[in-house]
Amino acid sequence: MPIQLTGVSYRYGQSPALRDIHLVIPEGGLTVLCGVTGSGKSTLLRLLSGLEQPTSGSIDYSHADSSASVSIVFQQPESQLFAGSVRKDVEYGLEQQAVPEPRRSEAADRAMRQAGLDPEQYGQRSPFLLSGGEKRRVCIAGAIAPLPRLLLLDEPTAGLDPPAARALLETAAELKRGGYTIVVATHDLDCFFPLADQVAVLAQGALRYSGPPDGLWKGARVLEDAGLEPPAYIRIGRMLMRQGGLDALPSGAGELLAELDPRSLVYPGSGAGPAAAGGERPSAASLSSTAGGAATDAITAADTDTDSADGSGSAKRQAGLVLRTLDPRVKWLAMALWSLVLLGMKSILPLALTTVLVAVLLACGGITRKRAVWFYRPFLPMFLFLWLLSAFSWSGADGAASFAFSSEGALTGGLAVLRLGLLVSLGFLFTETTSGAPLREGLEWAIAPLGRLGVRTRNWSLAVSVTLQFIPWILGKISALQLALASRGSRKRGLARWTPRQISLMAVPLLLQVIGMGDELSTAIEARGYDPSKPRTPWLVLSWRRKDTAALLLVLLAAALLWWVSGV
Amino acid sequence: MIHASHLNLTLLDGQQSLTVLQDINLHIEKGEWVALTGANGSGKSSLVRTFNGLLVPSGGSLTAAGLDLRSPENRSAVKRSIQLVFQSPEAQTIGSTPEEDVAFGLENRGISREEMKARTLNALRRAGLGHKARAPVSELSGGERQRLAIACCLALEAEMIIFDEATSMLDPVSRKEIFAFSRELWRRGVTVLWVTQRMEELAAAERVAVMDFGRLVYDGDPRTLFYDSGLPAALRWEDSPVIGIGRKMRDSGWPSDRLPLTEQQLEEALCRYS
Numbered sequence: 001m002p003i004q005l006t007g008v009s010y011r012y013g014q015s016p017a018l019r020d021i022h023l024v025i026p027e028g029g030l031t032v033l034c035g036v037t038g039s040g041k042s043t044l045l046r047l048l049s050g051l052e053q054p055t056s057g058s059i060d061y062s063h064a065d066s067s068a069s070v071s072i073v074f075q076q077p078e079s080q081l082f083a084g085s086v087r088k089d090v091e092y093g094l095e096q097q098a099v100p101e102p103r104r105s106e107a108a109d110r111a112m113r114q115a116g117l118d119p120e121q122y123g124q125r126s127p128f129l130l131s132g133g134e135k136r137r138v139c140i141a142g143a144i145a146p147l148p149r150l151l152l153l154d155e156p157t158a159g160l161d162p163p164a165a166r167a168l169l170e171t172a173a174e175l176k177r178g179g180y181t182i183v184v185a186t187h188d189l190d191c192f193f194p195l196a197d198q199v200a201v202l203a204q205g206a207l208r209y210s211g212p213p214d215g216l217w218k219g220a221r222v223l224e225d226a227g228l229e230p231p232a233y234i235r236i237g238r239m240l241m242r243q244g245g246l247d248a249l250p251s252g253a254g255e256l257l258a259e260l261d262p263r264s265l266v267y268p269g270s271g272a273g274p275a276a277a278g279g280e281r282p283s284a285a286s287l288s289s290t291a292g293g294a295a296t297d298a299i300t301a302a303d304t305d306t307d308s309a310d311g312s313g314s315a316k317r318q319a320g321l322v323l324r325t326l327d328p329r330v331k332w333l334a335m336a337l338w339s340l341v342l343l344g345m346k347s348i349l350p351l352a353l354t355t356v357l358v359a360v361l362l363a364c365g366g367i368t369r370k371r372a373v374w375f376y377r378p379f380l381p382m383f384l385f386l387w388l389l390s391a392f393s394w395s396g397a398d399g400a401a402s403f404a405f406s407s408e409g410a411l412t413g414g415l416a417v418l419r420l421g422l423l424v425s426l427g428f429l430f431t432e433t434t435s436g437a438p439l440r441e442g443l444e445w446a447i448a449p450l451g452r453l454g455v456r457t458r459n460w461s462l463a464v465s466v467t468l469q470f471i472p473w474i475l476g477k478i479s480a481l482q483l484a485l486a487s488r489g490s491r492k493r494g495l496a497r498w499t500p501r502q503i504s505l506m507a508v509p510l511l512l513q514v515i516g517m518g519d520e521l522s523t524a525i526e527a528r529g530y531d532p533s534k535p536r537t538p539w540l541v542l543s544w545r546r547k548d549t550a551a552l553l554l555v556l557l558a559a560a561l562l563w564w565v566s567g568v
Numbered sequence: 569m570i571h572a573s574h575l576n577l578t579l580l581d582g583q584q585s586l587t588v589l590q591d592i593n594l595h596i597e598k599g600e601w602v603a604l605t606g607a608n609g610s611g612k613s614s615l616v617r618t619f620n621g622l623l624v625p626s627g628g629s630l631t632a633a634g635l636d637l638r639s640p641e642n643r644s645a646v647k648r649s650i651q652l653v654f655q656s657p658e659a660q661t662i663g664s665t666p667e668e669d670v671a672f673g674l675e676n677r678g679i680s681r682e683e684m685k686a687r688t689l690n691a692l693r694r695a696g697l698g699h700k701a702r703a704p705v706s707e708l709s710g711g712e713r714q715r716l717a718i719a720c721c722l723a724l725e726a727e728m729i730i731f732d733e734a735t736s737m738l739d740p741v742s743r744k745e746i747f748a749f750s751r752e753l754w755r756r757g758v759t760v761l762w763v764t765q766r767m768e769e770l771a772a773a774e775r776v777a778v779m780d781f782g783r784l785v786y787d788g789d790p791r792t793l794f795y796d797s798g799l800p801a802a803l804r805w806e807d808s809p810v811i812g813i814g815r816k817m818r819d820s821g822w823p824s825d826r827l828p829l830t831e832q833q834l835e836e837a838l839c840r841y842s
Contacts, residue, residue: 037709037739131608159736161608161765163804187739227741232768232809236831243838253809260813264838267821435704436664437671469664472706520659527622527654528662528673528720529647537684539671 002026003048003150003181007057010043013370017043018205021057025150025183025198030176032192032213033185035202036227041185044202045072045152048183051487061149071143072152072487077135078513079477080142080484082505086112086130087123090141093488097146107145114178115141116171128512133164137171142488144175151175153184157191165191189223190231194252201226217249240264320366323433327548328442334555335430341563342422350566351418357558358425365433375428378475378482379421387417431468437540440465445542458532466521477513481506569633569650569728569759570596570619576627577614577782588614590782592628596761598727601754603770603790604763606779607803612763615779616730619761620650633727648677651721653734657713666692666708666716667701670723677724691723692716695749711742718749728759736765767808771829778803795827810834 003025010018018040025031025048033041046052047059049072061070071093074080083089090108099107112119115137122130127138136156143151156172157165169191176182176195186192193199193213201209201216203226209216216222216230217238223230230238233253240246240256245264250256338354345351362372390413393404431439444461451457485502577589589611596602606612617623619632621643633649635642654660663669670688679687692701695715700708708716714734721729731750735743747762747769754760762769770776771790778786778799786799794800794811795818807815813834814827828834 036741162767162806163607166806229740232831236809236813236834239831239835240838245838253812256809257812257816260816262816262820265813265817265820265822267817267823267826435668436662437668439664466662473658517659520654520656521662523617523622524654524660525662527620527647527652529644529676529724530672531644531676534676535678536675537677537679537681539668539675539681539684539688541681 001062003062004060005048005057006060008044008047008054008059009056010040010047010052011055012043013373016205018047018054021207023200023207023210025181027149027181028176028179029197030172030182030184030192030195031198031200032189032196033183033200033202034187034189034223034226034228039202039226040205041202042154043205045154045183045185048072048150049152049487051483069146069149070152071146071148071150073136073139073143073154073156074480074484074487075155075158076480077132077139078509078516079480080139080488081127081135082481082485082509084126084508085124086117086127086138086141087119089127089138090145093142093146096488099146107147108141111141111145114144114171114175116167116174117141128509131164133160133168136160136168140171140175144180149181151180151182153182153186155186155188156184157186157188169195189228190233190253193231194233194254201228203227214249214251320364320433322547323361323365326433326551327542327544328434328438329445329542329544330548330551330555331430331434332442332446333552334559335426337555337559338426338562339423341559341566342419342426344563345419345566346415347566348415350562351415351422353565354422354562355418357562358422358429361429362425365429367429367432371432375472375475378479379424383417383421386420387413389413390416427468427471431471436465436469437538438542439468441538441540441542456532458536462525462530466525470517470521473517474510474514477510478506481509569598569600570594570761571631572618572628573630574628575615575618575625575630577611577618577623578626579614588782589618589625592784594777594784594787596728596759598759599754599757600775601751601760601762601773602775602777603773604761604777604779605765605770608765610779611782612779613732616652616732616761616763619646619730620652621646622652648724649727651724651726651729653714653717653721653729653731655733655736657710657717657737660717661705661708661713664705665702666697666705666719669705669716670720673720673724687723687725691719694722695719709742710738711745714738714742714746715749718746718753722753726758728761729753730761730763732763733765734763767805767811768830771808771810790829791824791827794829795824 005021005023005025008018008021008023009016021044033044035041043052047054049070051072081089083092087105087108090111091104094104094107109119112122117134117137122134122138127135130138140153140156153172157168160168165188172182172184172192173195184192196213198210199213199216200207201222208226209222217234229235233250233256237246237249237256240260241249243264245261246256246259247261248259250259342354345354387410391405391407391410393406393409434442440461443464444457447455447457447460482502485505572592572594575589575592575594576587579586579588592615594615604612604616614623618625618630618637621632621637624643625637630637632646635646637643637646661669662672667688670691671684674684674687689698689701692698695718697712697715697719700712705713705716717734718729729750731746735746738746750760750762762773764770771794773790775788776786776790776793777784778793780803786793786797788797795814799805800807800811810828810831810833814822814829817837818824818827822837826837828837
């Protein structure tokens with residue numbers, strides 16, 4: 001039975017990501033989803049996987065168990081490998097579905113083989129130490145182990161070297177022959193079009209074409225209008241047809257070569273082409289003169305349209321300007337002092353007052369709602385979980401285990417969670433209203449006296465400011481890991497995503513990604529010629545103005561007031 | 569610009585020593601545009617990292633921008649003239665806005681703040697990011713982040729820019745745009761070393777160097793590489809449609825120097841004679 005999408009739309013906040021998609025995905029076929037970055041490919045994959053629900057419209061899987069039998073492989077393998085060995089990772093999804101032994105290990109063996117991994121050779125190896133192509137295979141093996149009715153692949157060949165990409169393509173072809181229904185979102189049309197039974201072209205969230213690939217070449221410039229280029233074998237095929245060397249467009253590079261009329265390639269002899277003799281220009285010049293012209297145009301065009309999209313946000317930006325232009329030293333002091341006072345708060349009143357203070361500052365800080373939601377969302381379930389944990393008590397005495405709610409526990413726990421939330425909010429407010437350079441200068445100024453004790457203050461201030469900037473990156477990675485875990489059988493929502501088991505599963509891959517990022521960043525810093533022993537020209541010179549003094553007084557006043565209230 | 573003779577690089581991996589580069593001889597002159605390729609793990613990235621002093625060769629001689637890189641002072645000084653653009657768009661932005669990011673590379677150069685500002689804005693404008701100088705970097709696309717990395721090189725007035733698979737994580741549109749940008753910089757006098765896995769980019773180069781298992785196995789023009797060296801088969805490269813047709817053309821009697829490398833050359837060749 002095919003999978004049917006009827007009038008599917010999806011919105012991210014206010015902006016529509018997908019609009020009114022009608023599409024049928026044939027069973028046992030391979031559908032290629034293509035479009036430029038931001039056209040809605042990845043969103044559509046997530047809707048198909050059941051990880052997100054359409055804002056309107058419906059997806060009919062024509063099976064009772066619906067989206068439970070859909071597997072998705074994301075673009076970055078680093079964000080979806082969790083277990084200590086390849087075998088355990090492949091078995092993870094089966095374990096979640098409570099598949100008993102020995103069926104579980106049989107299924108894992110079969111999946112590894114289908115994904116091109118020898119279970120004997122790879123089973124016990126750590127997935128984190130494999131090459132990029134092998135990691136992709138582990139992800140695919142994990143995805144097909146539960147025998148999904150639908151397999152979704154997001155950019156499966158991106159970042160692989162050509163032999164690895166080709167091998168992966170063969171695996172995809174093998175899976176298709178094995179009867180899987182596959183949807184691939186990709187930029188690599190040359191590779192995947194020859195395999196496709198159906199192509200769906202997306203542009204700006206709307207479906208521009210769906211049907212067999214050769215239907216694309218018949219009439220209008222569908223691909224070109226969607227910002228894409230037809231595969232090389234089509235471009236060359238068209239050219240050869242104009243020359244009379246080919247009768248019909250090929251369905252792949254191999255067919256192009258096979259069908260080509262050898263008579264059209266006969267060398268006309270040395271006298272025929274005087275223009276080409278000797279004076280041929282270096283090839284790259286010709287390639288880039290066309291592409292280069294277009295790209296430069298694009299760059300200049302982008303450069304001229306200055307801040308045109310900022311109409312509605314300008315008022316908020318204005319409000320945030322005051323906070324943003326404050327001297328970073330005031331903001332550092334505010335954060336440090338208020339955090340200290342916060343830690344000492346035990347009762348409702350001071351915490352409520354601080355909540356009001358933080359809320360007012362967040363509102364004045366020019367932080368968009370979308371940004372705030374994006375920031376707080378990963379924390380909320382954890383906070384709720386911690387709160388519930390403190391509100392319930394578990395007593396296993398007298399042989400009769402009982403589960404009791406304690407209002408006292410709920411109150412103290414709630415206050416502790418609120419305190420934690422406020423600390424996190426202060427950090428969020430600070431980093432949102434202070435960019436890297438002032439943050440670093442302010443800190444360097446504050447810790448400058450330590451320099452006399454031999455502390456390398458410049459290194460420290462750089463490290464802290466870079467780390468603070470990468471908190472959003474880490475949050476992004478956490479949600480990618482959660483999404484991957486959710487896709488692997490345990491479709492947990494809300495609180496269940498923060499159980500100790502889930503957190504421990506995510507710890508290793510997250511840590512490895514953070515270490516990798518740190519390594520790459522420090523290389524980049526070194527490559528730019530950063531040298532703490534040399535004199536330095538600061539980009540920003542701190543200058544204390546009258547409004548900073550006023551702000552300082554307010555900060556101190558607020559801190560004193562809150563401290564006094566929490567002492568009462 | 570780069571003169572490497574009998575270059576070796578051995579890295580310690582726990583107790584084992586790992587030979588990464590073996591007897592590399594590579595000379596790149598000022599004003600050249602050279603493509604460097606090889607499978608993942610063949611040593612491309614390690615090689616280019618020795619060129620700007622990030623890695624220290626264990627043997628052989630290496631001169632870059634006229635500096636002997638055996639001395640630590642020169643390894644630090646060479647970063648003034650040779651700059652790298654890395655693969656990951658996220659992992660090379662140090663500032664939180666484009667202008668802070670570009671300025672970061674200038675802070676140890678002993679220039680005045682006025683010059684720093686002027687160079688920063690000028691470099692951002694040249695890279696097409698003038699209008700986003702103060703936008704948070706989190707709002708930049710992958711292609712824009714790579715242009716920002718190029719702006720950093722421009723602000724440092726780099727004589728040579730090494731692109732280490734700088735477009736492999738970008739979509740086709742941004743990939744072509746960055747490639748074209750590198751060609752434009754080259755026409756204005758910057759020496760470019762372009763590390764890539766993409767066949768069409770090799771075919772478009774004047775000179776191609778190929779690495780395999782830490783050795784340099786080819787250094788020359790792309791036409792010889794694709795049609796006469798036998799390397800593509802040995803390295804398990806798949807022919808692009810253009811090269812595939814080119815092989816048939818050779819079988820039909822076309823002389824080697826007329827065989828096409830790009831689609832445009834193929835069209836010109838067939839158009840002219842049909």
